[in-house]
Amino acid sequence: MNRILITGGAGFLGSHLCDALLERGADVVCVDNFFSGYKDNIRHLFSHSYFELIRHDIIHPLFLEVDKIYNLACPASPLYYQNNAIKTVKTSVMGTINMLGMAKRIKARILLASTSEVYGNPAVHPQKESYWGNVNPVGVRSCYDEGKRVAETLMMDYHRQNNVDTRIVRIFNTYGPRMAINDGRVVSNFIVQALRGEPVTVYGDGTQTRSFCYVSDLIDAFILTMDKEGFTQPVNLGNPAESTILELAEKIITLTKSSSKIIRKPLPSDDPVRRCPDISLAKEKLGWQPKIGLEEGLLKTIAYFREKLDIKKR
Ligand code: NAD
Ligand code: UDP
Numbered sequence: 288m289n290r291i292l293i294t295g296g297a298g299f300l301g302s303h304l305c306d307a308l309l310e311r312g313a314d315v316v317c318v319d320n321f322f323s324g325y326k327d328n329i330r331h332l333f334s335h336s337y338f339e340l341i342r343h344d345i346i347h348p349l350f351l352e353v354d355k356i357y358n359l360a361c362p363a364s365p366l367y368y369q370n371n372a373i374k375t376v377k378t379s380v381m382g383t384i385n386m387l388g389m390a391k392r393i394k395a396r397i398l399l400a401s402t403s404e405v406y407g408n409p410a411v412h413p414q415k416e417s418y419w420g421n422v423n424p425v426g427v428r429s430c431y432d433e434g435k436r437v438a439e440t441l442m443m444d445y446h447r448q449n450n451v452d453t454r455i456v457r458i459f460n461t462y463g464p465r466m467a468i469n470d471g472r473v474v475s476n477f478i479v480q481a482l483r484g485e486p487v488t489v490y491g492d493g494t495q496t497r498s499f500c501y502v503s504d505l506i507d508a509f510i511l512t513m514d515k516e517g518f519t520q521p522v523n524l525g526n527p528a529e530s531t532i533l534e535l536a537e538k539i540i541t542l543t544k545s546s547s548k549i550i551r552k553p554l555p556s557d558d559p560v561r562r563c564p565d566i567s568l569a570k571e572k573l574g575w576q577p578k579i580g581l582e583e584g585l586l587k588t589i590a591y592f593r594e595k596l597d598i599k600k601r
Contacts, residue, residue, distance in 0.1 A: 289313040290352070292395075294345050294386060295359035297324030299466050300400070300458075300502065300509075304357060307506045309335060316351060320344040322374075323362040328465050345382035346374075349389060355513060356397040358386045361435075363402075365428065365555065366471030372430035379434030380441070387445045390452075398454040398513045399442050401521065403562055404432040405457060413529075413563040416457070416521050426557040439521060446519055454512050459525025459564045463502030463584065464591035474499065474585075477536055478592045481545035491554030493533030498563045500526035501584030504577035511573040518572060525564035526577040542585055 291308050295301040296317030301324065308315050314337045317329060321342065332338040343349055345360045361378050362368040368375040383399065390397040406414045407422030422432045445451040462474035470476075480487045508524045530538075536549050569575050579587075592598075 290316070290354050292316045292318060292351060292353040292356045293359060294318045294357070294382070295324060295361060295400070297321060297326060297329050297340075298359065299328070299363070299463070299470070300461065300505065301357075301359045302328035302465055303463070303502050303506050304359070304509060305329060305332060305338065307510065309337060311510070313337070315339070316341060316353060318343045318345065318349065319360065323364065323367045323467065323470075325467065345385055346377045348385050351389065352393055353395055356386055356390055356395050357400070357509065357513065358383060358397060359400040361400070361431075364471045365431070368431045369427055372427075375430040376434045379431075379438045383438040383441050387441055387451060391445060391449050396452040396454070396513065397442070398456060398509065399438055401435050401439050401455050401457045402431070403457055403459040403523070403525065403564065404428065405436050405439065406562075407432060408557065408559045409561065412561050413527065413565040414523065415565040416523055416568055423557050427555070428557045443519075453519050455519075455521040456509060456512050457521050457523045458505065459500060459523065459562065460497045461500045461502055461505045461525070463588050466588075468592070468595060473497070473532060473535065474588065475592070477539040478543065478585075478589055479596065481539050481543040481547045482589070482592055482596055482598045484545060484547055486550040487536045487540060487547050488552045489532055489536050489549050490552050491558065492551070493536065494531050495554075495558060496529045496531050496561045496563065497535075498526055498529045499535070499581055499584070500524070500577055501579035501587070504579055508569060508573065508575045511575050515573060522568050522572065523564040523566055524569055525566065526581075527564055527566055528581060529561075529563040530581065538581070539585060539589075542582065543589055
């Protein structure tokens with residue numbers, strides 16, 4: 288039996304990973320402290336014989352016997368991770384040490400959900416894995432960025448020093464159903480605002496770019512990375528189709544047929560100007576590239592929020 292632990296399993300990405308692994312016949316243990324995740328994301332799994340839920344905070348040690356660990360626990364939205372910045376650092380550092388300690392003890396393979404934020408405000412475009420990044424170590428985003436950078440360091444040191452079988456995925460902005468309504472990230476914010484007919488809040492002049500990946504594409508890549516033998520180097524996972532935040536706002540208003548107007552709000556500090564993954568390594572090593580385009584992915588996500596908000600189709 289393939290016994291798999293998913294930390295952060297009640298979150299946006301974690302809950303989709305629980306689904307995908309159960310569909311593949313795995314025995315899944317989901318660990319979550321419900322800081323930014325919700326039982327609603329996994330409620331449909333409660334009666335599944337191979338699904339277990341443990342309420343636990345990974346900054347405390349955990350003793351389980353599994354074959355693989357997907358370490359996803361960490362709030363991903365700036366709103367949530369800045370809400371308790373010190374806790375965010377603890378989750379990335381102490382949480383990753385605890386999961387690596389467990390992986391070492393039970394000889395489990397472990398994957399870290401790292402982030403494009405390790406590149407900070409990148410001076411190189413698009414970003415390749417070999418780029419060391421441009422991160423402000425003392426800014427409001429550093430609890431997340433530097434936390435993940437230390438988590439990557441820990442992964443590599445446990446690999447070099449203790450032979451732990453590690454995987455590191457650097458995730459670029461991913462969206463889809465089960466993002467929380469109040470999550471604060473751009474796709475969920477814009478869709479919820481457009482569906483409610485409220486102003487769509489573009490921060491700054493909206494010329495900053497992001498590259499948006501649909502959740503099912505990312506989950507496929509997670510599993511391919513975990514199952515690839517000897518693949519310890521960090522790998523970028525994301526959709527290289529880059530768009531400005533203003534273009535995203537306009538697209539979402541069109542797709543929702545909303546009457547919402549765009550308004551400007553101040554740009555948060557250290558907001559990266561451009562972000563786009565170079566995914567040649569994932570293509571070469573995993574034979575992976577995203578299949579779902581932005582419009583198709585947004586339509587699926589809009590349908591989800593429409594139902595969640597109970598808003599009738601216009
Ligand atoms: P999310 O906030 O929806 O999920 C994170 C989950 O981790 C939540 O269920 C939360 O309750 C749980 N959690 C947080 N701290 C914990 C702790 N100390 N102990 C136990 N559980 C804890 O975010 P997400 O989008 O699903 O992101 C999942 C992972 O992927 C995170 O590590 C995030 O940094 C990474 N990531 C996501 C994106 C993205 O675009 N979605 C981009 C880059 C990296
Ligand atoms: N953003 C925005 N309006 C919002 C939320 C976010 O204009 O209501 C911008 C934000 O300033 C950033 C981009 O959208 O430039 C992506 O923000 P998000 O928080 O989703 O992710 P991250 O900045 O971590 O990539």
